[in-house]
Amino acid sequence: MPRVRLLLVMIVSLGTVIFSASSFAQVYKWVDAQGKIHYTDTPPMPEVAKSVETKKAQGNVIESDAQPFATKIAAEKFPVSLYTFAGCGDLCDKAKALLDKRGIPYATKSTEEDKEALKKLTGDSQIPVLVVGNKTPRRGFEESAWNSLLDEAGYPKSNPLANMRKPTPNNSATQP
Template sequence: MRRANLFVISLLVALPAAAEIYQWRDAQGRVHYSDTPPAGENATTLRPAAPPAVQPDAVEQAGKDVSAATEVDRTATEAARPKTLAERELEFRQRRAAAAEARAKAEQERQRSTERQRDCEQARNQLTALESGQRLARFNRDGEREVLDDAGRVDELARTQKFVESACR
């Protein structure tokens, strides 16, 4: 009997702990606290009511049908439970791999950009040399040096201009 009384008393003591607590000032400026909001007063909620505790085993113990609703409850409980060390480690490794991939992609893009700028600069320099009228020579397939004549200069000038237009956007 004594245990039952102690159990009932502990339940009664625990009930107010889950209630909302309101704070307000009266006309004289005194601060009041209550578990019910005052009528006609602007009260501030200090602590919202705690959601009722749900035990997932209670549904199975009651012998109810474990259906889609229970599956949703299990999914919600799994999402709410703290992650294990292995799960956190896996997420960390995935984030680190994604960051490394992004860095590598950015480095490749930077190298491509640098290469395009270098090619553009070389093509512009060659175009300037072609337009200046100075004598230009290049090596043929046999490795012999051959001087460009006027027709070769015009062809090379047109080819270089097209390359500058495409490489220097």
């Protein structure tokens, strides 16, 4: 009986290896003289094919974006920037926490050049300042006002991916 079981395990293992190896096969895409496109697992004869492309077969995987669709669309139309500088303290921490909680991708503006840009934008350097696309910047942190501005721009009220992983700030967002 143990021999039968061992033989069965070996057969199943060998079958698994053979069938899984075929999933890594190359695929050849080629065009014949009449312009017809062919996909095969063997290369065509050189005199038959006009052009040949070799493609590595990929696994059957569904790729998804790191952001929910609504967040992605809102970020394209209304990129978010948060102006915050050293010494801001609790208000800036609360501002960042709100954006992180909602899963908002944002660029942090905190350099001396950013401070000068903020003065040109708002007339002073009071922080934190939230800039959402081309909308009027919000100075100081007031959660309800910031939520209203983000809602108006189309950002989701909550982060649907909150349980999956913490969002990271997008430092490459364009400056409004």
